[in-house]
Amino acid sequence: MMVQRLGRRGVSAMQSMGRAAILFYRSLLWGGPGSAGWRDLLQQIHAVGVRSLSIIIVAGFFVGMVLGLQGYTILIDFGSEAALGTMVSLTLLRELGPVMTALLFAGRAGSALTAEIGLMKTTEQLSAMEMMGVDPLKRVITPRLWAGMIAVPILALLFSTVGIWGGAFVAVDLLGIDEGAYWGNMQASVEFYEDVVKGIVKSVVFGLVVTWIAVFQGYDSVPTSEGIGKATTQTVVVSSLAVLGLDFVLTAIMLGGV
Amino acid sequence: MDPYISISELSFRRGERLIYDRLSVDFPRGKVTAIMGPSGTGKTTLLRLIGGQLKPDQGSVVVAGQRVNELSRRQLFELRREKMGMLFQTGALFTDLSVFDNVAFPLRTHTDLPETMIRDLVLMKLEAVGLRGARDLMPSELSGGMARRVALARSIAMDPELMLYDEPFTGLDPISMGMIVKLIRALSEALGLTSLLVSHDVEESCSIADYLCLVSDGRVIGFGPPDELLHEGNDEVRQFLRGDPDGPVPFHYPAADYRQELLSS
Ligand SMILES: Nc1ncnc2c1ncn2[C@@H]1O[C@H](COP(=O)(O)OP(=O)(O)O)[C@@H](O)[C@H]1O
Ligand SMILES: [Mg+2]
Numbered sequence: 001m002m003v004q005r006l007g008r009r010g011v012s013a014m015q016s017m018g019r020a021a022i023l024f025y026r027s028l029l030w031g032g033p034g035s036a037g038w039r040d041l042l043q044q045i046h047a048v049g050v051r052s053l054s055i056i057i058v059a060g061f062f063v064g065m066v067l068g069l070q071g072y073t074i075l076i077d078f079g080s081e082a083a084l085g086t087m088v089s090l091t092l093l094r095e096l097g098p099v100m101t102a103l104l105f106a107g108r109a110g111s112a113l114t115a116e117i118g119l120m121k122t123t124e125q126l127s128a129m130e131m132m133g134v135d136p137l138k139r140v141i142t143p144r145l146w147a148g149m150i151a152v153p154i155l156a157l158l159f160s161t162v163g164i165w166g167g168a169f170v171a172v173d174l175l176g177i178d179e180g181a182y183w184g185n186m187q188a189s190v191e192f193y194e195d196v197v198k199g200i201v202k203s204v205v206f207g208l209v210v211t212w213i214a215v216f217q218g219y220d221s222v223p224t225s226e227g228i229g230k231a232t233t234q235t236v237v238v239s240s241l242a243v244l245g246l247d248f249v250l251t252a253i254m255l256g257g258v
Numbered sequence: 259m260d261p262y263i264s265i266s267e268l269s270f271r272r273g274e275r276l277i278y279d280r281l282s283v284d285f286p287r288g289k290v291t292a293i294m295g296p297s298g299t300g301k302t303t304l305l306r307l308i309g310g311q312l313k314p315d316q317g318s319v320v321v322a323g324q325r326v327n328e329l330s331r332r333q334l335f336e337l338r339r340e341k342m343g344m345l346f347q348t349g350a351l352f353t354d355l356s357v358f359d360n361v362a363f364p365l366r367t368h369t370d371l372p373e374t375m376i377r378d379l380v381l382m383k384l385e386a387v388g389l390r391g392a393r394d395l396m397p398s399e400l401s402g403g404m405a406r407r408v409a410l411a412r413s414i415a416m417d418p419e420l421m422l423y424d425e426p427f428t429g430l431d432p433i434s435m436g437m438i439v440k441l442i443r444a445l446s447e448a449l450g451l452t453s454l455l456v457s458h459d460v461e462e463s464c465s466i467a468d469y470l471c472l473v474s475d476g477r478v479i480g481f482g483p484p485d486e487l488l489h490e491g492n493d494e495v496r497q498f499l500r501g502d503p504d505g506p507v508p509f510h511y512p513a514a515d516y517r518q519e520l521l522s523s
Contacts, residue, residue, distance in 0.1 A: 119353075124350035127311065130338070131413075131422075132416070133416075
């Protein structure tokens with residue numbers, strides 16, 4: 001009984017992964033970013049970007065301040081509090097910027113995307129499109145996938161930037177670290193390719209994965225209000241885990257010198 | 259009879275349940291055919307099989323000479339674009355687009371017409387359903403009947419040959435219902451459409467349909483002009499058309515003997 005249930009769950013999980021793969025293949029591999037028109041793409045970037053903007057800025061500032069405080073208490077024991085700027089900026093650019101942004105994006109924009117597409121399915125808008133001879137995958141899904149892939153790296157850079165300011169606010173204004181040391185050491189040790197570019201690569205992947213999970217959950221949802229509710233929860237849970245798991249994999253690959 | 263849609267030996271199942279078992283039926287070209295039957299028998303399913311949104315497990319669906327269930331995805335979209343229109347039960351208007359943009363959607367997507375010509379076409383279609391004045395409203399501002407008329411204008415925007423209507427009368431007030439009835443008839447005649455209409459409103463369907471197709475338990479139990487079926491159909495057909503509560507379709511869901519059940523408790 002137990003085994004049977006477990007087996008059935010496993011099979012249905014595999015099946016939905018298969019359907020997600022088909023959705024990915026049909027929408028992204030067959031459709032470029034402009035497949036529903038460039039204006040539509042811009043609108044989608046705007047929609048997901050603006051939805052997440054305020055939460056990203058506020059969260060980024062807080063996280064930067066916390067990093068400043070924690071970093072200060074750690075570094076001061078070694079007498080190297082001048083390296084605080086370096087520590088804050090590297091932590092943000094390499095890890096916390098991409099990861100936190102992706103998690104916040106999943107909660108804010110991802111769940112909204114799932115609900116939006118689930119509602120389009122429930123109200124037969126997607127079916128109506130199909131019957132008009134318009135492929136909803138290209139028309140609805142493709143531009144949203146591209147938008148996520150473009151918006152998340154931008155949001156992540158914004159998160160890191162605001163975070164670095166937050167760190168500076170704590171370090172310089174509250175704890176009295178020398179302003180020149182904070183910014184100067186940061187500039188000397190942050191490398192464009194190693195730190196900034198690799199962080200951007202991470203957040204492109206995160207943006208794609210979170211958006212993919214979100215649109216798939218909406219597209220695959222049971223077309224009832226209950227089904228949409230379940231799908232939105234699923235989006236947040238699955239994409240958060242996916243981001244954290246992928247972060248480890250990507251970090252390992254990048255540190256391995258790829 | 260010159261069939262526009264020809265279904266043969268079609269079987270379709272949902273999980274364990276066999277919804278259609280080797281169904282064969284033809285729908286004539288240029289006529290309005292009403293598909294009628296109890297809720298849950300698979301009328302919507304039949305429309306989706308015809309539109310290629312569902313694939314039969316066996317058998318074939320031929321629309322305008324093309325085997326719908328064997329077309330590639332691309333060919334299927336092309337067939338729908340050129341030949342089919344469908345009115346959904348809920349209207350299915352795009353909620354983020356205005357009435358005008360909803361009707362313009364298929365034209366903008368499928369043609370390269372200049373915006374002035376699209377405007378003329380859209381206004382023409384909206385005029386046909388009497389809603390030219392509502393072009394700037396959003397779908398959320400429309401009543402149920404208006405939404406369905408806008409959806410109707412949208413579905414004829416590309417001048418289809420075949421119109422599929424899924425329960426177009428359900429949930430409408432009498433006046434809106436009258437408008438939809440009149441529109442479906444008028445459009446079919448003016449454009450020479452082949453129309454399939456799923457409904458369980460006997461009176462409305464009889465008033466506009468050239469043929470009735472009665473479906474029950476995955477079989478066609480009667481096909482013919484309304485008058486003929488009413489007078490010459492078998493008991494089951496007449497029970498449905500007259501709305502008798504009891505007959506070949508029993509009033510009671512199958513149950514153990516009533517007396518025994520009462521006594522045994
Ligand atoms: N997506 C679906 N998944 C599983 N079963 C479905 C689905 N859609 C419809 N059904 C089942 O198929 C049967 C026929 O449904 P439908 O064609 O909608 O009936 P009708 O339109 O005649 O009321 C019903 O018993 C319904 O429960
Ligand atoms: Mg139905």
